Amino acid sequence: MIRKFFRNLSSIDVAIDLGTSHTSVYIRGEGLVYKEPSVISLRDIGYKKSILAIGNEAFQIMGKEPQGVETIKPLQGGVIDQLEATKAMLNEIAKRTRIHRFLKRPRVLIGAPYSISDVERRAVIDATSILESPSVTIVEEPLAAAIGADLDISESIANMVVDIGSGITEAVVISLGGIVHSESIRIGGDAITESLVHYFRNHCNLIVGERTVEELKPGLCDVYGQFEQSVTVKGIDVHSYLPQTRQISSRQVKDAILGPVSAIIRTVRQMLENTPPVLSGDLIDRGIILTGGSALLQNLASLMEASCGVPVKIAKDSAGATLRGTSRMLEEMEVIRMVSA
Ligand SMILES: Nc1ncnc2c1ncn2[C@@H]1O[C@H](COP(=O)(O)OP(=O)(O)OP(=O)(O)O)[C@@H](O)[C@H]1O
Ligand SMILES: [Mg+2]
Incomplete structure (x- = not known):
């Protein structure tokens, strides 16, 4: 089954990482053509809503909307x-990146969490239908992230990847x-922002x-x-409603x-506790x-290492790992052959 899945990828043209905080698009032969926040601003024009902005521009509008404008984050918890709003955002991305100029009916490879329900999976297919794709292939995000983190996932030795995004954290063992x-x-990171x-x-x-x-977090x-x-944190005083600044330290928060x-x-501990002993030996040697993006939270890796008792490393450019993995599946046929052997 794996072999058939990866063989089918040879005809795919576009890779998409539809993340809770960012959407990225990679076109075969063109490279990364889009990486911006998963945000859309809509203007109510009476009988319908028109798109005012998407991505970075919409992110800048967020919280400052004039009357008749709403800004939406169409993904929550890693799913649509x-x-x-997701369809409208993808349609606008397709126009901006001129996907249809290169490819009339692009075949699409899109990442989705491993743990999604059938309904959530159907929503991904439905949203992607806006691209008029004759075929949409869903790849599990943690698997793509593992490839993007340069792990040799074809080995019989178990690897453990923990993907900590904005809306969802998934811990998986791959063999x-x-x-x-x-x-x-x-x-994930959104819950930290909310706190x-x-x-x-x-x-x-x-x-x-x-x-x-979001900007203060790092x-x-x-x-x-x-x-x-x-x-320095800038905001509005809850009593006077006047602009105020406060000095806040990391110890306070x-x-x-x-x-x-x-x-x-x-969640990671639970994963380790439930992993069959035949696999956990590899995890002790190889670590997590x-x-x-939320893997970059300062000292999270060392706290996890102390709590779980196995080595923990952060992948290079951890926030880009999922898209890097999906795009490698499109561009590097040897990677596909490696995992489909
Ligand atoms: N240096 C940093 N410190 C703390 N958090 C960070 C840092 N850099 C990025 N983040 C957080 O990482 C998150 C974005 O990560 P990522 O791009 O992997 O999410 P996503 O793929 O859009 O979401 P998901 O996979 O959950 O759907 C945001 O919550 C952001 O605040
Ligand atoms: Mg993600």
């Missing part, structure tokens, strides 16, 4: 939450080119937008609360982010590879 064991939780928004409001009397928090969040410097971080680590 608003189908029509002989397939996922043999998995555990997932619909918690910070609540913390600023409840403990600092400051209303701070999601977009601002310089503020450290699971051990060790960053020396504090950062440590407890706020610990809830989602603990849930992620518990982290992919996804």
Whole structure:
């Protein structure tokens, strides 16, 4: 079955990573043509809604919408939450990247979480129908991330990958080119962002937008609360509604982010506890590879290592691993042969 699946990829033209926070598109022979936030702004023009902006532009509008404009994040928890908005976003991406100029009816390879339900899987196929593709192939995101992290997934030795994105964390054990064991939780970077928004409001009397928090996260969040410097947080005072700034340190927000971080680590522990002994020996030697943007959370890897008792490494360009894996499946036939042998 694996062999047939990968043989079919030889005729695929477009790879898509439809992530909760970012959507990326890769066209065979062209390379990466699009990587922007999964956001769409719609203007209500009475009888229908027109697209005002997508991607970076829509992300900039988020939280500052004038009357009659709404900004939507159509994916939540790693899956499609608003189908029509997702279709509109993909249609606009297709126009911008001129997919149809290169390819009239492109064949599409799209990543989706391993743990999605049949209904969620159908939504991915339905959303992609906007590209007028004669065939849509879904690839499991953690498997693609493993290839993107340069793991030789065709080996009989087990590899463990934990993909920590915005909306979902998936921990999988891979052996002989397939996922043999998995555990997932619909918690990722978005839950950390939400916890910070609540913390600023409840403990600092400051209303701070999601977009601002996203930008602050790399310089503020450290699971051990060790960053020396504090950062300037701009927001609105909850009482006076006037603009205010506060100096906030990573030590202050440590407890706020610990809830989602603990849930992620518990998922990985559960995965290790439920892995058959015949595979766990390999995992002790090889350790865990982290992919996804939230793997970059400061000291998360060392906290996970201490909690799980196995070595933990972060993949190079962890946020790009899924798309790198899917695009390698299109471009490098030897990778396909390797996993389909
Ligand atoms: N340096 C960093 N520190 C903390 N978080 C980070 C950092 N860089 C990126 N992130 C977080 O990574 C997340 C985005 O990761 P990624 O691009 O893998 O998600 P996604 O693929 O869109 O989501 P999903 O796979 O869950 O659908 C965001 O929540 C972002 O805040
Ligand atoms: Mg992802």
